[in-house]
Amino acid sequence: MQQVNIFWFRRDLRFNDNCGLFNALNSGLPVVPVFLFDKMILTQFPAPDDARLTFIHQTVSEMKRKLNQTGRDLMVFFATPEEAFARLIQQFPVHAVYANTDYEPQAIARDRKIGELLQQKGIGLHLFKDQVIFHHNEIVKSDGNPYTVFTPYSKAWKNKLAQNPIRHYDSEGLLTRILPMAPTRLPALDEIGYKPMKVTFPKQTVDPELLRNYQQTRDFPALNGTSKLSIHLRFGTISIRRLTVQALQHSETFLNELIWRNFYMDILWHFPQVEHNAFKPAYDKIEWRNNEAEFVRWCNGETGFPLVDAGMRELNQTGYMHNRVRMVVASFLTKHLLIDWRWGEAYFAQKLHDFDLAANNGGWQWASGSGCDAAPYFRVFNPDLQTQKFDPDLKYICRWVPEFGSFSYPRPLVDHAFARNRALEVYKKGLNDSL
Numbered sequence: 497m498q499q500v501n502i503f504w505f506r507r508d509l510r511f512n513d514n515c516g517l518f519n520a521l522n523s524g525l526p527v528v529p530v531f532l533f534d535k536m537i538l539t540q541f542p543a544p545d546d547a548r549l550t551f552i553h554q555t556v557s558e559m560k561r562k563l564n565q566t567g568r569d570l571m572v573f574f575a576t577p578e579e580a581f582a583r584l585i586q587q588f589p590v591h592a593v594y595a596n597t598d599y600e601p602q603a604i605a606r607d608r609k610i611g612e613l614l615q616q617k618g619i620g621l622h623l624f625k626d627q628v629i630f631h632h633n634e635i636v637k638s639d640g641n642p643y644t645v646f647t648p649y650s651k652a653w654k655n656k657l658a659q660n661p662i663r664h665y666d667s668e669g670l671l672t673r674i675l676p677m678a679p680t681r682l683p684a685l686d687e688i689g690y691k692p693m694k695v696t697f698p699k700q701t702v703d704p705e706l707l708r709n710y711q712q713t714r715d716f717p718a719l720n721g722t723s724k725l726s727i728h729l730r731f732g733t734i735s736i737r738r739l740t741v742q743a744l745q746h747s748e749t750f751l752n753e754l755i756w757r758n759f760y761m762d763i764l765w766h767f768p769q770v771e772h773n774a775f776k777p778a779y780d781k782i783e784w785r786n787n788e789a790e791f792v793r794w795c796n797g798e799t800g801f802p803l804v805d806a807g808m809r810e811l812n813q814t815g816y817m818h819n820r821v822r823m824v825v826a827s828f829l830t831k832h833l834l835i836d837w838r839w840g841e842a843y844f845a846q847k848l849h850d851f852d853l854a855a856n857n858g859g860w861q862w863a864s865g866s867g868c869d870a871a872p873y874f875r876v877f878n879p880d881l882q883t884q885k886f887d888p889d890l891k892y893i894c895r896w897v898p899e900f901g902s903f904s905y906p907r908p909l910v911d912h913a914f915a916r917n918r919a920l921e922v923y924k925k926g927l928n929d930s931l
């Protein structure tokens with residue numbers, strides 16, 4: 497039997513402009529594409545109504561259907577990577593496994609382990625850069641150390657891009673190099689523990705007009721002023737290279753947001769400890785109040801601060817929240833309520849369809865003040881002023897908090913001026929104590 501190479505889809509669920517897939521298809525051997533509903537990852541997402549699984553299932557099923565039409569297949573497993581590869585190696589004479597690099601600490605550990613297991617059988621694991629424009633040590637300071645401040649990082653990023661124009665990979669044009677085979681079974685969602693959810697996910701494209709207006713509209717949550725592409729960037733259903741080319745054509749401000757995404761991925765890669773600890777260690781000395789009843793009110797959007805409540809209800813009902821409002825609710829939780837940013841981060845991780853460890857952790861540490869290049873600790877967003885600036889007609893608030901202004905709307909959980917002073921005292925004490 498002829499040897500094959502495997503292509504392992506992970507956060508890159510697309511055929512077009514896929515670097516690892518392109519390299520696999522150019523390897524000279526027929527390719528067997530696989531996707532795993534990884535049992536280890538899924539234990540972290542226990543809610544049966546998690547719509548992200550519907551998104552993945554729909555995407556994978558569509559990819560499978562496309563290959564089946566030409567007598568090929570995408571093999572889908574519900575298994576741990578060890579189990580899936582053991583089965584694949586039994587079925588095929590595997591020469592090598594190809595995939596795109598994933599930068600999260602758990603994924604790095606998984607790939608190291610699987611790489612070793614494969615190595616013992618003489619099978620190589622080849623990883624490619626696909627999720628970001630630059631990775632590892634491509635954007636570092638002249639002394640080789642990573643940047644921890646965004647502005648110089650973004651300058652270096654743009655300079656590097658000017659010297660290394662973006663290359664695209666015509667993986668889609670090479671799909672006939674996939675091994676012809678009969679369709680295998682796709683596990684149904686309920687077999688892997690999830691309910692199919694009726695959700696309309698954001699579309700995969702962005703209107704150039706929206707990008708041209710992005711700078712003016714992006715901060716107003718009532719407007720349709722941002723791309724809503726985050727879920728697609730998260731699961732790789734669009735190519736970051738193609739989107740970056742669009743950004744270069746239409747909007748520097750939008751390009752900067754894509755660079756923030758790259759920045760936080762680099763931070764997580766260089767400083768994996770941020771997954772559990774404050775980037776600035778002194779901030780782990782802050783004595784959080786961690787009042788559980790107040791946390792529940794925050795989660796449910798019942799704080800009596802309408803912009804905070806609108807954001808949390810948008811999140812609970814749609815799996816999405818506008819960026820401006822993410823900043824406001826995160827500041828409110830960590831500063832007004834003095835609840836550990838890790839609680840909010842974990843809640844977002846369960847609810848956000850675009851949840852991404854690097855961006856979520858970066859966003860939370862930014863809001864709590866503990867992150868690299870974070871908001872200074874004494875900057876406490878005033879939710880009312882934020883409303884006046886960014887939702888002056890209360891359109892966003894009224895959309896998500898219909899009872900706003902009536903007797904049934906809760907009274908504020910805390911007085912703003914009181915909470916602000918309390919936050920400043922507690923932060924100051926924690927930070928001074930640790931010096």
Ligand SMILES: Cc1cc2nc3c(=O)[nH]c(=O)nc-3n(C[C@H](O)[C@H](O)[C@H](O)COP(=O)(O)OP(=O)(O)OC[C@H]3O[C@@H](n4cnc5c(N)ncnc54)[C@H](O)[C@@H]3O)c2cc1C
Pocket residue numbers: 714722723724725726727729730753754756757758760817818819820822823826844848850851852853855856857858859860863
């Ligand atoms: C507390 C907090 C938590 C967050 N959690 C996540 C998360 O889990 N996943 C996530 O993708 N983003 C997260 N963000 C960043 C940002 O809010 C979302 O990327 C954005 O709201 C998604 O909407 P959009 O696609 O319309 O964004 P657009 O404004 O259209 O931006 C385009 C893309 O740029 C990237 N991007 C934009 N802003 C940021 C940013 N500040 N940091 C990193 N990448 C950015 C995203 O990939 C986004 O899709 C978080 C921000 C905060 C303050």
